Amino acid sequence: MHEQSAEPPQPLSDQHPSSSRHHATTAENGPFAFASCSCGWRGPARRSRDRARRDVPEHLASAAADDSSP
Numbered sequence: 137m138h139e140q141s142a143e144p145p146q147p148l149s150d151q152h153p154s155s156s157r158h159h160a161t162t163a164e165n166g167p168f169a170f171a172s173c174s175c176g177w178r179g180p181a182r183r184s185r186d187r188a189r190r191d192v193p194e195h196l197a198s199a200a201a202d203d204s205s206p
């Protein structure tokens with residue numbers, strides 16, 4: 137019995153969980169703060185950094201919803 141497995145083991149393909157594609161941070165522009173993401177998204181200017189930070193989870197949620205739909 138000679139089994140020949142011609143197929144080489146497949147390497148794990150690139151794993152790209154949607155969350156890792158979005159690296160959001162907050163930045164300040166003068167008196168305003170805003171959230172920005174590595175995907176290019178930028179939140180609206182807020183008067184407090186705390187507010188800007190709250191835009192991040194909203195962006196991640198909508199981005200995740202976007203990714204799940206074809």
Ligand SMILES: [Zn+2]
Nearest residue numbers: 158173175177
């Ligand atoms: Zn993003």
